[in-house]
Amino acid sequence: MPTFVTRKIIHVDMDAFFASVEQRDDPGLRGRPVAVGSASGRGVVAAASYEARKFGVRSAMPSVVALRRCPDLVFVPHRFEVYREVSRQIRSIFHDYTPLVEPPSLDEAYLDVTANLKGLPSATATASEIRARILDMTRLTASAGISYNKFLAKLASDQNKPNGQFVIPPGTGEAFVAALPVGRFHGIGPKTAEKLNRMGIETGADLRAADPAMLLARFGKSGAWYHKIAHGEDDRAVTPDRPRKSSGSETTFEHDLTTPDEVLAAVRRMADHVWTWVERTRTSGKTVVVKARYADFRIVTRSRTLERAVASHADLIAVAERLVATLFPLRSGIRLVGVTLASMEELGEAEQLALPVE
Incomplete structure (x- = not known):
């Protein structure tokens, strides 16, 4: 008979990561409401300190709204290279405990410590030691969630933030999610939560009681997923070194771009940012996507999939320019x-893509 082992999963989530790095490196920011981003009229908040969050300031919020909520908010420009380096330091700690590390972003990671390399007696003890080492190495705090699957571990890491941890023991997941609002569920965004609420589904218990066929009809494959997590179920494995699906760069401008030359120059700058990542990772993509948002907020995209991965900076710019030119004259x-590259694959040293100039 097969033996089934209950997984031990930790979700480590850095506390207000970007803002906390800025407060660490500039003592004058400590204890003050801080937002990483631009204070310009069209800027957005990339991250907010806990002092700012008390006023309702959140990531992705327009800067003008954030300043209305917190007039004393201090904006600082982002330093992504610094954040990446700190993230690399943190991940080096994770790998001392398990090779099964899955980092969805710079500030979080799932760890499968079912068989941890240190031989620690429990996932709780492992999470505590990891958090202590992160604090010692980086002077930053992290929160952790411990459970028997990824979905529950992610929920648990939010329970005692900042600088805390929480355990959802085996067999208790269904009861834990029953009272939670569906908007708290990872994978259910604000719009989906509103739609569920209009259907009378407000909590995990409501979602669990919903007809699976109805959920499938309303939400497609996601409906089946919603039904599973309402029971606290998630059979996804922690997958280390997941291949990146795309790399992109975009910018919201202080003033509208109104001429083709301005738009083309902007596309070239975004392509420059993307190609910097390509050169660093030696990974490129076959699909080039250009995105534009008009002044009335209408979004359009144009894409082209090539036979092989784009192999030079000039080729990326050429394809992106041709795509955005389909929007001229500007409405x-x-x-x-x-600009985004997708359908990623490793880029060989000798590969060159000859693009027809149309």
């Missing part, structure tokens, strides 16, 4: 431009 000003 109105453009407030945002983005």
